[in-house]
Amino acid sequence: xxxxxxxxxxxxxxxxxxxxxxxxxxxxxxxxxxxxxxxxxxxxxxxxxxxxxx
Amino acid sequence: xxxxxxxxxxxxxxxxxxxxxxxxxxxxxxxxxxxxxxxxxxxxxxxxxxxxxxxxxxxxxxxxxxxxxxxxxxxxxxxxxxxxxxxxxxxxxxxxxxxxxxxxxxxxxxxxxxxxxxxxxxxxxxxxxxxxxxxxxxxxxxxxxxxxxxxxxxxxxxxxxxxxxxxxxxxxxxxxxxxxxxxxxxxxxxxxxxxxxxxxxxxxxxxxxxxxxxxxxxxxxxxxxxxxxxxxxxxxxxxxxxxxxxxxxxxxxxxxxxxxxxxxxxxxxxxxxxxxxxxxxxxxxxxxxxxxxxxxxxxxxxxxxxxxxxxxxxxxxxxxxxxxxxxxxxxxxxxxxxxxxxxxxxxxxxxxxxxxxxxxxxxxxxxxxxxxxxxxxxxxxxxxxxxxxxxxxxxxxxxxxxxxxxxxxxxxxxxxxxxxxxxxxxxxxxxxxxxxxxxxxxxxxxxxxxxxxxxxxxxxxxxxxxxxxxxxxxxxxxxxxxxxxxxxxxxxxxxxxxxxxxxxxxxxxxxxxxxxxxxxxxxxxxxxxxxxxxxxxxxxxxxxxxxxxxxxxxxxxxxxxxxxxxxxxxxxxxxxxxxxxxxxxx
Amino acid sequence: xxxxxxxxxxxxxxxxxxxxxxxxxxxxxxxxxxxxxxxxxxxxxxxxxxxxxxxxxxxxxxxxxxxxxxxxxxxxxxxxxxxxxxxxxxxxxxxxxxxxxxxxxxxxxxxxxxxxxxxxxxxxxxxxxxxxxxxxxxxxxxxxxxxxxxxxxxxxxxxxxxxxxxxxxxxxxxxxxxxxxxxxxxxxxxxxxxxx
Numbered sequence: 001x002x003x004x005x006x007x008x009x010x011x012x013x014x015x016x017x018x019x020x021x022x023x024x025x026x027x028x029x030x031x032x033x034x035x036x037x038x039x040x041x042x043x044x045x046x047x048x049x050x051x052x053x054x
Numbered sequence: 055x056x057x058x059x060x061x062x063x064x065x066x067x068x069x070x071x072x073x074x075x076x077x078x079x080x081x082x083x084x085x086x087x088x089x090x091x092x093x094x095x096x097x098x099x100x101x102x103x104x105x106x107x108x109x110x111x112x113x114x115x116x117x118x119x120x121x122x123x124x125x126x127x128x129x130x131x132x133x134x135x136x137x138x139x140x141x142x143x144x145x146x147x148x149x150x151x152x153x154x155x156x157x158x159x160x161x162x163x164x165x166x167x168x169x170x171x172x173x174x175x176x177x178x179x180x181x182x183x184x185x186x187x188x189x190x191x192x193x194x195x196x197x198x199x200x201x202x203x204x205x206x207x208x209x210x211x212x213x214x215x216x217x218x219x220x221x222x223x224x225x226x227x228x229x230x231x232x233x234x235x236x237x238x239x240x241x242x243x244x245x246x247x248x249x250x251x252x253x254x255x256x257x258x259x260x261x262x263x264x265x266x267x268x269x270x271x272x273x274x275x276x277x278x279x280x281x282x283x284x285x286x287x288x289x290x291x292x293x294x295x296x297x298x299x300x301x302x303x304x305x306x307x308x309x310x311x312x313x314x315x316x317x318x319x320x321x322x323x324x325x326x327x328x329x330x331x332x333x334x335x336x337x338x339x340x341x342x343x344x345x346x347x348x349x350x351x352x353x354x355x356x357x358x359x360x361x362x363x364x365x366x367x368x369x370x371x372x373x374x375x376x377x378x379x380x381x382x383x384x385x386x387x388x389x390x391x392x393x394x395x396x397x398x399x400x401x402x403x404x405x406x407x408x409x410x411x412x413x414x415x416x417x418x419x420x421x422x423x424x425x426x427x428x429x430x431x432x433x434x435x436x437x438x439x440x441x442x443x444x445x446x447x448x449x450x451x452x453x454x455x456x457x458x459x460x461x462x463x464x465x466x467x468x469x470x471x472x473x474x475x476x477x478x479x480x481x482x483x484x485x486x487x488x489x490x491x492x493x494x495x496x497x498x499x500x501x502x503x504x505x506x507x508x509x510x511x512x513x514x515x516x517x518x519x520x521x522x523x524x525x526x527x528x529x530x531x532x533x534x535x536x537x538x539x540x541x542x543x544x545x546x547x548x549x550x551x552x553x554x555x556x557x558x559x560x561x562x563x564x565x566x567x568x569x570x571x572x573x574x575x576x577x578x579x580x581x582x583x584x585x586x587x588x589x590x591x592x593x594x595x596x597x598x599x600x601x602x603x604x605x606x607x608x609x610x611x612x613x614x615x616x617x618x619x620x621x622x623x624x625x626x627x628x629x630x631x632x633x634x635x636x637x638x639x640x
Numbered sequence: 641x642x643x644x645x646x647x648x649x650x651x652x653x654x655x656x657x658x659x660x661x662x663x664x665x666x667x668x669x670x671x672x673x674x675x676x677x678x679x680x681x682x683x684x685x686x687x688x689x690x691x692x693x694x695x696x697x698x699x700x701x702x703x704x705x706x707x708x709x710x711x712x713x714x715x716x717x718x719x720x721x722x723x724x725x726x727x728x729x730x731x732x733x734x735x736x737x738x739x740x741x742x743x744x745x746x747x748x749x750x751x752x753x754x755x756x757x758x759x760x761x762x763x764x765x766x767x768x769x770x771x772x773x774x775x776x777x778x779x780x781x782x783x784x785x786x787x788x789x790x791x792x793x794x795x796x797x798x799x800x801x802x803x804x805x806x807x808x809x810x811x812x813x814x815x816x817x818x819x820x821x822x823x824x825x826x827x828x829x830x831x832x833x834x835x836x
Contacts, residue, residue: 016653019324020237022225022246029250029331030257033288037336037356038258041284045347051694051781053704073645119804153645190801196761196778197803236649279762279777310643317644320652322660344774346693346756346782353689354678362671369667373660381641430678431687437773438764438799505771507764507799511807518808519718519739522768522795608659615663619670630677633687636770638751638787640688 066157072468072582076155076233081147084158085469086557087168088144089462091175093553095136098179100550102129103543107494111536112513112529119511123190126509128182130191134293134450135207136175139214141458142248142300143171146221148469149245149303154238156228164220170213178206190509192286195266195276204267211263215256221249240317240324241310244303247327251296254335258288280347284338291338294446297454298368299330301416304457305375305409311464312406312581313399314386315378323374329367333359340428344437353430365425372417372618377611384607392609403579404484408460411488416453419495420445422622432629435636438509441502444495451542452491459484459549463579466553472560473577480552480577487545493538501531503632689774692753692783701734701757701781708732709742714821717743717812724820730755730783733796733811735763735776737803740796740811747820748791756782764800767813773799788815 018024067076102125108116117125151158158164181187186200193199225246228234238246262285268274306323309315317323339356342348359365383395400406423445427436436442466474474480506513506528515522556577563578642648656664682688708731713721721742725731727750734741736759746752756765756776763776774782796811 012651013653015321015325016237016651019243019328019653022222022250025246025328025331026222026250026253029254029335032332032360033254033292033335036360037338038285038288040352041339041342041348041356042281044349044352045278045280045284048347048693048695048780051696051701053696053700053781119807123801123804123806154647188804194762194800197801234647236647237652239647240644278779280780283762283777306644310645314643316641317648319654319656319660320648321654322656322664344689346691346775346777346780349693350682350688350690354682358675358678361675365674366664366667366671369670370664373663373667377660378644382643385641425674429674430689431681431685434687434689434773435771437775438766439771439773503771505766505768505797507766507797509801509806510799513807515808515810518810519720520795520810520812522797522810612659612663619666622670626674630681634685636687636772637789638686639772639784640686640690 067155070468075152077469078151078157080161080164081151081158082469084164084168085144085147085152085465088140088147089465089553090557091168091172092137092140092144092458093550095132095140095175096546096550099129099132099137100543100546102126102132103539103546107536107539107543109511111532111539113533114536115512120185120188122511123188123509124182124185127187127190128179131178131182131207133455134191135210136178138297138450138454138458139210139252139293140171140175142252142296143168143214143217144465145300145303145458145461146217146245146249147224148465149242149307150221150224151228152469153242154224154228154234156224156231156233159220159223159227163216167213167216167220170216171210172213174206174209174211174213176206177202177209181206192290193266194286195269195279195282198270201267201270204263204270208260208263208267211256211259214252215260218249218252218256221245237320240320241303241307243324244299244306244327247330248296248299248303250331251292251299251335255289255292255296258285258292262286262289280345283345284342284347287338287341288335291341292335294450295330295334295337297450298334299327301412301454301457302327302368302371302375304461305371305413306378308405308409308457308460308464309375309379309382312403312409312579313379313382315375315382316385318374318377318381322370326367326370326374329363332363334364334367336360337364337428340433343428343430343433350430357428357430357433362425368421369615372413372421373611373615375413376614377608380608380611392613395610400580402481403463403581404480404482405460405463405579405581407481408456408463408484408488411484412453412457412460415448415456415488415492415495417618418621419492419499420449420453422625423499424449425622426626426629429626429629432633434639435629435633436502438507439502440498440506440508443508444498444500444502447491447498448495452488452495455546456484456487456491459487462549462553464581466556466560467563467578467582470557470560471563472556473563474552474579475555475560475577476548476552477577479548483545483548483552486548487542490538490540490542490545494535494542495538497531497534497538501528501535504528504531506532689784691785694781694783695779696757696781698757698759698778701732702759705732705734705741713742714745714823722812722814725752726821727751729753733765734759735765735798735802735809735811736760738798738805738809740798740809743812743814745814745816745820746788748788748815748817750820751785751787753783754786756784761802762800763798763802763809766797766799768795768797770794775800788813791815791817 181203187203189197336356388395724745758778794813798809
């Protein structure tokens with residue numbers, strides 16, 4: 001596959017523009033991990049209850 | 055701009071006679087500094103490697119216990135943090151300013167970043183070697199090291215974060231200066247992925263090392279042990295994912311340089327890197343699968359990298375990289391049968407052989423074992439056994455480090471403009487290293503299935519109140535691990551000697567490549583001397599080769615990925631079977 | 641075609657070739673299999689790390705362990721109590737530098753909730769030769785419902801670095817056929833080496 005010339009007055013596809021935006025990639029990468037891994041993980045630990053050791 | 059300033063700017067760049075790229079001399083000096091620092095860190099790591107291998111080989115049991123745990127700390131920190139991140143900073147300067155023919159932004163800040171990393175590394179090494187941080191690389195509280203241990207790592211991380219930030223700045227500089235047309239090359243895009251994951255890594259590193267340092271200083275309470283483990287692995291595993299992204303980028307780079315490998319489809323390859331950006335760091339959770347802090351949903355969602363989409367990404371690269379190699383070779387005329395493209399490839403070129411071994415060992419041993427026992431339940435029969443270091447030596451050492459070694463053989467002539475010293479040895483160095491690592495990782499993996507623990511000084515349990523005797527098979531496996539490890543550590547030593555000698559004492563290459571080729575010089579990989587047309591011919595006005603749509607005759611690659619998938623399926627379900635034999639637990 | 645070090649111009653966001661699409665489809669299907677296995681085993685399989693999980697403190701947990709040991713002790717081995725709890729009960733094990741306390745004597749086929757916690761630093765519970773592994777973390781009570789399926793004299797190996805005595809830290813779980821409170825002879829250690 002080779003690159004095609006930009007169609008006259010044509011737009012670069014959205015996917016290509018997304019890949020060409022390093023700062024957007026950085027924000028998305030940070031967001032996903034901070035929500036799913038770090039944030040949710042902290043919530044899991046903090047919502048543990050004390051053991052009912054009689 | 056004044057004439058003097060223009061002249062100054064021109065002097066700042068040199069033109070690479072091989073590739074035509076404009077190389078900013080500041081970037082080149084930074085690459086040199088980071089690469090040298092990487093190799094120096096590797097020396098500390100390799101000393102540790104020899105000593106540790108000769109200790110866990112129970113029949114030899116070289117070190118006393120204190121020094122075993124001490125050098126285990128040194129080995130891990132020196133290799134997994136210092137060596138590999140220093141090298142990756144060099145990769146960022148190559149993939150950024152050099153590949154984009156642009157200038158390195160803010161040279162003084164760049165050197166500050168390097169300086170912080172160097173100071174941090176030296177401080178940490180001193181603290182470790184002097185016995186003030188016998189806590190292993192993970193340094194889990196309540197285990198406590200001297201506060202300077204954490205401080206050294208903080209300095210290193212701050213310097214790295216600054217350097218990564220400057221990489222993003224360099225991308226902006228190149229785009230504004232229009233030093234390239236269109237999108238950045240795929241290698242640069244892969245490096246951008248690595249840089250994003252590096253930020254994720256370093257953010258978690260700061261979040262955990264600063265409170266831990268404060269506690270070690272006596273200024274703050276101890277971080278909760280489970281919270282520490284979770285956030286630390288946000289640094290600890292994500293740093294290994296930087297390595298994956300960087301390694302894959304190097305595969306594409308070396309494919310291009312050694313055999314003119316082509317990009318089959320930019321969209322597919324870049325989307326795969328994008329999946330890494332989004333999801334690969336979630337798998338830090340696979341260190342916490344048998345921990346009390348987290349429920350099943352969190353464990354399953356995170357360990358799967360979101361439904362294994364990041365594994366899909368690796369399987370995509372596992373296709374596109376060999377496919378690119380095959381297509382590149384076929385375009386050069388190696389079209390006979392299914393595998394002539396591979397059999398007639400330049401196996402005497404250490405940049406090429408390192409790449410192939412990196413792909414095979416990472417995929418077959420590292421990838422398959424890792425995804426398998428990163429499964430929430432299968433982890434029960436693997437956690438903290440030797441299966442774990444068996445896996446990660448296949449990924450980060452036989453995978454990433456070996457790819458970096460291959461890259462070094464091209465960086466030495468292209469960036470340092472030197473011939474490779476001890477060329478006959480250099481040509482076989484990847485073979486020695488790969489063979490050693492193959493033995494080392496497979497034997498460790500098998501020993502781990504017998505239950506042999508990792509990070510453990512003495513499996514004869516001398517001095518324990520009870521007795522335990524492992525199967526005699528374990529002794530054999532540890533001996534093979536010992537031999538493989540010695541072979542690999544020797545291969546690594548050869549790499550260090552060759553690289554250091556070439557850079558400092560190597561014969562210079564002439565600036566004029568044609569003149570050099572006319573001389574017929576020794577110690578230069580074939581890709582530097584005889585570049586394939588598709589590598590650099592495009593802008594010479596030659597018509598681009600456009601294979602017919604759909605006519606991707608890549609039979610060799612199809613066979614290889616088919617074999618890989620089969621091995622994956624078998625290994626994966628065998629492990630479920632193994633799990634089903636143990637007690638019901640849950 | 642161009643190599644990965646060339647900057648692609650124009651539009652490169654283009655459809656893939658058939659061969660690529662086929663491989664991506666196969667790989668995606670495999671990823672879905674990998675993902676589905678975990679919830680499937682969670683609900684249908686016999687081995688899961690879910691457990692019953694609580695926060696605790698080393699002091700409170702140690703007190704509970706000692707109470708448990710006193711209640712069900714049947715003998716003593718090298719100064720460590722051998723404790724035989726009834727089927728269905730909560731069993732308390734603590735890891736500390738550098739031993740596991742107490743030793744346990746269980747009945748094959750009976751179900752127990754085995755609690756794991758640490759008195760000091762992180763430890764690793766590895767049941768030899770089965771290769772069952774769990775983390776033992778101070779401040780956390782990890783309760784795992786277990787059903788021993790084979791009699792034998794098992795060892796607990798610590799596989800999380802816990803200081804200089806780490807490699808001397810061994811514990812013991814004995815599983816007998818029949819009543820674990822009866823003075824039955826301790827069975828031979830399970831065949832060494834194999835995990836199955």
